[in-house]
Amino acid sequence: MRLTQLRRPVVAAACGASSATRSAAATGPLRQLQDVFAQLRIGGAAAKVEGRRYAAVKSQGQYKIRDTSTIPKKLGAKKSGDSYVIPGNIIYKQRGTKWWPGENVGMGRDHTLFAKVTGYVKYYKDPATHPDRSYIGVVFNKEDKLPYPLHAMRRRKLGMTASTITPPAPEPEISASGIPTTVIRRGEGRKPSPRDERIYKLQEFGYSYQEENWRLGTLVRTEKRKMGSRRTAMKHRRRRAVELLGEKRKMREDKISRRKEALDAQRAARQKKYRDYLARRKAAGDAGSPPASTPSPQTA
């Protein structure tokens, strides 16, 4: 066996060699080897064995996958008529729809019927809905009969409890360690836009401040435009553009007014300086009047 495995590369080598040195390779060790293999070969049987692989590790144990047709599927009724069920209880397992979901019963991916409410299982026929089908339903009262009378109100239960909403406790402004729980970083300029406001929260452990993840998320737009009409999208775009323009204008006005204020301040300072100078002059010696050549800052 091992010889046959060996044979393949050797033969390939031999073929390669023979094509190159056809005349010279008539004698020599290669030729001898080929002869040996030719003796070993039994008809064409060796060709079939070629390319077969064997397990490198021996299998252990006695486990075998059974034929799927003989595995028990455990189908059938899991709850009989009138038995009490809660939501999610499996009532019937089946292949196909032997039974159909009726009142308060749902059907799963593999046609499994399950209860949707708390109640009692009923197996019934409903000729008004379908002449041939058999249904499984769940009723709230054990003595009820299915199907319910035609045109009657649906019977349903709320299945909920009312609880009062407690408003969340207000967050303390200063943490236990004496530092503020929230830090707000405003935008640039004298009148920063609330859009540029960034809110950082003190972390539960340690002294670091971090922006909340949902706030960070609002900075990035990940989803595509909602598939509304193009006109609506255009409207919103225009509105945003107008808003931006307004903001820019406000910033510009702000800048101008700041410059004006700075100029005013400068002027006031100059005036003050002059007044001080006058006062000093007056105090030093009230002999002469201030020289008329000094330019008045008012006219500047």
Added chain:
Amino acid sequence: MSTCQRVARPIARSMRQDRVALSFTRTFSQSAARKDEATTTTTTSPPPASQVPPPSSTAADATKEAPASQPRLTPDSATQYWEEIRLFKRGTPPVGSRRRRVAMQTSENVPFEQMPYQCFQEARRVLQEDRKEKLQALASEIAKVKRLEATPADQIPGGEVKKNMRLRSMKKWVEELKILADINDPIVKRKFEDGLGDMDKPIYRHLAETKWRGYPFRMITQRIEQLNIVPDVLPKFEPTADVQMFFRQRKTTPGEIIDSRISEKPPSLKVQVFNPGERLVSVVVMDSDVPNAETDSFERRCHYLAANVPLSPNSSSLPLSKVNKETQLAVPWLPAFAQKGAPYHRMSIWILEQKPGQTLDLAKLRELYSGRDGFSLKSFKDKFTLSPVGFNIFRSVWDEGTADVMARHNLPGADVEFKHARVHSLKPDRKARGWEAKRQKPKYKSLWKYTKKIRGMPRR
């Protein structure tokens, strides 16, 4: 551009401008609607037997009334969104579609009888002949009906029953003939598509009903079935009138979930009936999903009730906020609201037709239904012998504005949240197993700081 083209360009441009200016001036001086009004009235005038007043085109009226300083705001020339809105508010909705209005302004608007297409004119002639035949048949049928009505029942084989049966079928055929006479008229079709049709005429009602039965009717019947309106609110119901609902002038699709801030104010309805005549209707808005945690069930509540509201095919507008407070409004509007966690509330709007000549006693209605809770539409319908004709629906759920809306209207219960009741498993409790559970025991006290606590398993 070649030299000759360049030379000819100004001439071509001036010609083009001329044409545009010409069309505009013509539109201002005489609108397309008015131009062929006379022909339309003659061609579509109903048979002499049915006494219907000649149609007064609202669009044409508006054109006449519009002052010369504002030539743009006419129903057949408005192309801007704001113009349309203003026209809607004025009560003279714009004609047809925006595309149609632009086409009317830029085209020649040649009346059909002057169109220079031979085949078209031949076809019109054929149709007119057919119409003449239909009118003759109609006249003879009406004469037959009159004759039969005049004959006493004992002279007819079959007696009273047979006579009534024949009369019924003959009258049905008369109605059919009235429609058949006009159904192929291109002018009728155009007027209907422009929204200028006179709903007092059977042909326009027929066209409107056909249009409604196409998609809106199917949609509303589907909603009735899907949202279980039919077994829950009424045992049996088939709508016969078109009801459109507008919140803040926006049309809502049936069954849409409406924000509670929007449904704070009552909607305005547009009710189109397809049978002739003026009638009185009652309007009911009710909620059929009011949760009650004590009884573990749902209840019903009346949100609005108005009675004796006049309605006819030609007057379809019915704003709920503008009904007469003394003579029509029985229970004022209560905003739609749903408490937190509760499943959606189905707010259904019902148009119930009163019997001819019947007016409901408002004092009695107020006494019966001002409590709002436990309202049953079926009992209301049976008590006052009303027949439900129209239906529309919207839904409401808890949203950000609901708490404010409830506070504004002094409605209690904004601080209640509904949560699903815990359903305990049928299986018995199992002892906790696993690495963590094992190390909850006092034996592993030294490891407690490394292990997590398990709920319902106290450490000792």
